[in-house]
Amino acid sequence: MNPEGHSQNHLPYIIIIILELGIGTFMNLFVIYVVYRDFIKTKTLRSGDQILLCLGISNMFYGFLVFVSLLDYFCSLGIFSRIHTAYIYLYLFLFAISSCAWLSASLGFFYFVKISTFGSGLLSWVKKNITSVVPRLLLGILLVSLFNSVLSSLFIIFSPAPPRNNTGRFVSIASVFSQSRTQFIYSTITLSIGSFMVLFSTTFYLVVYLMKHSYRMKKGVQTPNNEHLRSFDKVVWRMMHSLLFYGIYYLLMLIIYFTVITKMESGFWLSYLIFSLFPVVQVVLLVLANPRLKAALKDTFLCLHLRESVCKPIQ
Template sequence: MESVLQIIFTLIIIAEFIIGNLSNGFIVLINCIEWVSKRELSSVDQILIILAISRIGLIWEILLSQFVVLYHPATFVTGTGLRTIIFSWTVTNHFSLWLATILSVFYLLKIASFSSPAFLYLKWRVNKVILMILLGTLVFLFLNLLKINIHFKEWLYQCERNTSWNFSVSDFATFSVSVKFTTTVFSLTPFTVALISFLLLIFSLWKHLQKMQLNYKGQRDPRTKAHINALKIVISFLLLYASFFLSMLMSWLSELYQNELVEMLSQTIGVFYPSCHSLLLILGNPKLRQASLSVAAKVWAKR
């Protein structure tokens, strides 16, 4: 039964890997074409490019890590190989989470409507706010890598005290639990910021929707439909973001209790977020949606 589930999870991860690369690659390609042709790019498009690139890196990192664990476990015997895998995953995961959080803050400041002076102050300086958050995230990344490096050196010292590199499974499991716990803790901040931003944006859209339904023709009005679609997309973003954070918790628990099926499930959910979230970004962005429909029409015409 376990082998069947492992095969199913592997096939799902491969499908998510393909979808994730296509969707994120499409976002990068379309925005880069516009950048070259118009010599300028909006703030949201710049965020989307960096976010898509970080997600491509994260998806490849997850897949390659699984491949190394299954087929080349000797890589973990060398400190350099293990350090490279852990640090590269930490960096790509950091930017994937924080850039999605920055995108949620950007949408909140651009779309939401509140009369608070503090909110209006941030709304007028949205580009500076985004830049300050982005620079501030580098501090979190540095502290995260520093903490992981401490765990790595402690584990390495334990290995050297034993017979060369023949470390026990329990030693590595303890090290892995420590690293994943540290990453999960550092991920709480972007998740909390994104959660607050999404909830405020949902509340603002819902209030605006109620006013529009009273003043216009209800759900038949085009503007009402646009706000309903925006609500659906924002709620979908929130659920996908929450699912990724849940996958990180599951991954930590799977290491803690040594459960391979839970680990594979967490990996499946983990790849689902950067793949499907990018699809929603394409559907929610008029330029990307139009470009995707144009590509789909050309492909269909050639059949």
């Protein structure tokens, strides 16, 4: 696998990655804007908004790192000609992956605690004290991500075939990653597998819980509120879509990692495309599944449409 050189075979992957970065940046900025706008109005930052804000910032940071690597690749800036600079970038990249993954898991855990009912025990205490638990949870995620990124970076650096640049010539981060792609793949899987299990299990439980609750409402003695049932069914379908996305994404990621990347000339760019896809699709699903964010997005496009209509010159 040779990622160096502006091969035409890599161009479709690069174009898709750039589109992903553009869409992801817009959507994450939109989420941050909505959270900040509501904070200005209410003077309080709700627990769920704290997670959304951190997740948006983390995704933006991740997108920035991907953009830097693409810029270095196209413009031959030589940012990573010094291997220590490449190691610093590698650590930041792994930190961004870990923080995005665990913040996504914390968001799933937050909805799990808020929606579910618990009789007693630890989860019942967490539900009652969720306002004070969330800041501690976010701090814990920061520390875990910092620690895990250190271990993963050391695993790559001290591997039997660490990335090196003994020629002194220009080298992009693509070549640095390709030299230690096996260690990098195992590191990213290790960083994300725990958070994925938390996210998948909490989302799966919520889907089952909401489906059972909807079934009990339909079979209730009293006549159910059809409007309430329809809104409830929408929540179930949104959760099922999220669950389906997480399952397909990780299954596809593992299949491609172990059966395609090591055998394809464009394996590096394919892996980069998959890495860049997760935050984008996740934030899109998040906006579509959140009534407040979805309504704000509709209002934004409506205002833009009205502004274009007003500013359009009369024929």
